[in-house]
Amino acid sequence: MNGITDSSKRWIGIDGGGTKTSCVIGDRNGHILGASLTASSNIHSNSHHHVKERLLHLIIDVMQKTDVSYDQIEVIQMCLSGCDRESDKHTVRQFFQGTEFEKKISIANDAIAALYAGTAGAPGIVLIAGTGSIAYGLSKDENNPVRIGGWGYLLGDEGSGYHIGQMALKSVLKSFDGRGSNTLLTTMLMEHFEIQNIQEIIPIIYGDQFTRTLIGSLAEIVMKADESGDTVAKNILKQAVLEKCLIVKAAINQMDEEEMSIVLHGGLFSNDRYKKMFCIQLNSEMNTKLNIINPDIPPVAGAYILALKQSNIPISQKVKNQLREHYQPAADRC
Amino acid sequence: MNGITDSSKRWIGIDGGGTKTSCVIGDRNGHILGASLTASSNIHSNSHHHVKERLLHLIIDVMQKTDVSYDQIEVIQMCLSGCDRESDKHTVRQFFQGTEFEKKISIANDAIAALYAGTAGAPGIVLIAGTGSIAYGLSKDENNPVRIGGWGYLLGDEGSGYHIGQMALKSVLKSFDGRGSNTLLTTMLMEHFEIQNIQEIIPIIYGDQFTRTLIGSLAEIVMKADESGDTVAKNILKQAVLEKCLIVKAAINQMDEEEMSIVLHGGLFSNDRYKKMFCIQLNSEMNTKLNIINPDIPPVAGAYILALKQSNIPISQKVKNQLREHYQPAADRC
Known part of the structure; x- marks a missing residue:
């Protein structure tokens, strides 16, 4: 040769x-x-x-x-x-x-x-949580890969940084309107965007060329607000984690294995707070033995x-x- | 003169x-x-x-x-x-x-x-439910108009046609993934878009120049699915109506009047099913005497x-x- x-x-x-x-x-x-x-x-x-x-x-x-x-x-x-x-x-x-x-x-x-x-x-499921959100699984036979989620920012991305950021923005605007609870997120987002009142956030969000990335990056602020004890932030993270667990569960169901390796990937999992909440929730919901891996x-x-x-x-x-x-x-x- | x-x-x-x-x-x-x-x-x-x-x-x-x-x-x-x-x-x-x-x-x-x-x-609140969603109120003194909602498709529009259409799309994709209930909406949307499988909806939605209007127009299909007894569609409408009521309540709270005229406006209210659901829900939630007007x-x-x-x-x-x-x-x- x-x-x-x-x-x-x-x-x-x-x-x-x-x-x-x-x-x-x-x-x-x-x-x-x-x-x-x-x-x-x-x-x-x-x-x-x-x-x-x-x-x-x-x-x-x-x-x-x-x-x-x-x-x-x-x-x-x-x-x-x-x-x-x-x-x-x-x-x-x-x-x-x-x-x-x-x-x-x-x-x-x-x-x-x-x-x-x-x-x-080896077989397993990779769970991606960055700006977007998707689970991708390969069984032992490696045929028929399983894909759950990943439908993009308008139709899916549940549990992603975008999802968390969007919930934060909606929450502060609802709070401003008097149809949602007060939240630390209001002052935190105003400081982040260097604005004097929260309505000024509208032209920033709609005018940005990279709206998805911009909204996704706000997840970090939600983590900090949760750490400071903010209830609205806590509920946002809880909802994101539940949606993320739904995605993994659907993937596991389709693969039907007794043990499963779950690989965590994407910017959101580099946040210890989110990762911990997710792992606790997932383990509490599953009967399958899970081997959660941080590559x-x-x-x-x-x-x-x-x-x-x-x-x-x-x-x-x-x-x-x-x-x-x-x-x-x-x-x-x- | x-x-x-x-x-x-x-x-x-x-x-x-x-x-x-x-x-x-x-x-x-x-x-x-x-x-x-x-x-x-x-x-x-x-x-x-x-x-x-x-x-x-x-x-x-x-x-x-x-x-x-x-x-x-x-x-x-x-x-x-x-x-x-x-x-x-x-x-x-x-x-x-x-x-x-x-x-x-x-x-x-x-x-x-x-x-x-x-x-x-005369004073009152106009409630707009078309592709977007907003409440606009004028008190007796006509100063300080009240605006609730209207934050656009990424940050608001709760209870709008867009909101309903988006929930429908998310629901059929969740159902496809096995992380949501089966729903009539799947076949109804496939017929509507003349596609063979529901994933083909993705390029249609993201590729359309008038995405907001396109998604907003799907509200009509959700109404029909609800009429046929579909639980997923019923829950979508329920959630949209609750969000819409939140908007009116916040407007009423800010105006602080004993009686209030509520003017219904926008394509969604021309659907009797939605209008009836909304009126029943709103009256059940409010203490203020409401005069609901269809112009x-x-x-x-x-x-x-x-x-x-x-x-x-x-x-x-x-x-x-x-x-x-x-x-x-x-x-x-x-």
């Missing part, structure tokens, strides 16, 4: 998000040899021309950095946001037609990268794990340890 | 909405002598140049139709959507600077036209009533009868 030994073979993992796209290259043992980064690769929010350029450049860049030849590449596993349907995958596959990469490309949704970063390639490696490493799986390489404890070690700076291991 | 007798004096009323602007001209006794119509005059959703042209043309058109001279015009009362703040009113006033109309212009929000179409110039004249006639009021002309029973007669075709009076 062109003088390529097992130890010189390479696997590439790509995690494509809404704002950035990460790439790593590694060997069969979990050694990450190089990494590269570019802008968003979502084909629904960028021109196809740009996404094609970015992905090609990303792969060539990581190969050049690590001095890897085309022949050494076994699999290029792309896990891309916005790549849900067969037609989306076909679009991305077309980008590589006629290139040396054509036959090495494998395409999946970015949720799998986040899942495998937590389970190291210690990033989704791009999950994409790389999937790349190894495509070559039927078992994800041994050794591989997992290698990956973990790569992402934990030496200082942390003292 | 240039030979202008009381009986030759004229008053103009204009009701400017988001899609069309109506105009009438009448005498001091409630005789409507002519009418004219043009497109939207909302200064926030049209170029100022267009609004200026439309309003000027509208007035000149109604005057020409009725052979009325500048000298005969006493007041031109404009009730315009999107004219909330003093700065908005100033903008519209500028359109008429240097014209013969300059000193005859009076500007108010379009909610007052809808209110006066119901109360014939029998259009808002533009309310604007004309306000024009007469600006000249201190009492809105006598004779005036009211004249207006009512004008808007009820002879056949209805058999």
Whole structure:
């Protein structure tokens, strides 16, 4: 095989998000040899021309950095946001037609990268709580992935940062109208937006180009208000957590396993308060034995794990340890 | 006074909405002598140049139709959507600077036209339930109008057609996910949108240029599902009605009157089912004596009533009868 030994073979993992796209290259043992980064690769929010350029450049860049030849590449596993349907995958596959990469490309949704970063390639459910909200589950047979939620800010996103932020805004306006309780959130949001009265929030929200992100970022303020004992904030978080549990329960029901790994992913789970409330509520509602996982490696490493799986390489404890070690700076291991 | 007798004096009323602007001209006794119509005059959703042209043309058109001279015009009362703040009113006033109309212009929000179409110039609350949702109240002293709700589709609009349509969409998607009850709404919405599976609704909703109107129009389907005994639809309407009652109660509390006229306005109230549910709920919750009014004249006639009021002309029973007669075709009076 062109003088390529097992130890010189390479696997590439790509995690494509809404704002950035990460790439790593590694060997069969979990050694990450190089990494590269570019802008968003979502084909629904960028021109196809740009996404094609970015992905090609990303792969060539990581190969050049690590001095890897085309022949050494076994699999290029792309896990891309916005790549849900067969037609989306076909679009991305077309980008590589006629290139040396054509036959090495494998395409999946970015949720799998986040899942495998937590389970190291084992079945489970990844629960995403960022600006949006979705659960994505893979059973043992890996066919028929389960998707719950993820219907976007107008029709879904229950339990997301957007949902929490929107409930906060509605609450302060209801309070202003005299049809809702007083809440600390009013002064906190006025301070946050540097406004003198709460109505001034209207042109800010409707006038912002990135309304979804702006509203999603307010979840942090709701956490602080709850911590200060505000009842309105507490009820908002309670409702968000209940909605999030509904999503997981629906996913678990569809998968029908006796034990289940639940991988937590997304900005909202980096808030300890929200994570704790969620875990307590979920455990209290479920009969299934749950193994709740906070990944210690990033989704791009999950994409790389999937790349190894495509070559039927078992994800041994050794591989997992290698990956973990790569992402934990030496200082942390003292 | 240039030979202008009381009986030759004229008053103009204009009701400017988001899609069309109506105009009438009448005498001091409630005789409507002519009418004219043009497109939207909302200064926030049209170029100022267009609004200026439309309003000027509208007035000149109604005057020409009725052979009325500048000298005969006493007041031109404009009730315009999107004219909330003093700065908005100033903008519209500028359109008429240097014209013969300059000193005859009076500007108010379009909610007052809808209110006066119901109360014939008396105090009360107008409750608007169309795509959006707002309550607007005027007390006896007519100062400090009360506004509750109306915070738009992202932050408010509780109890509106949009709110009902959005709850319907969320419900069918939750049902699809297995985290909500089965509902007739699923097949009804699939038939409505001519789709084979409910997920196809996502690109339709997010891809539509007029998402708010599209979602608002689904309220009609929820009414039908409720009529067929669907529990999910019933709960959606119940929740919408409760939110709508909260809005009225907050308005009533701020106005502190012993008796209150409540004028119902907007597409949602033309649905008897919704109107009945709302009236029963509101009466059951309130101690204040309520006089619920379904206007029998259009808002533009309310604007004309306000024009007469600006000249201190009492809105006598004779005036009211004249207006009512004008808007009820002879056949209805058999």
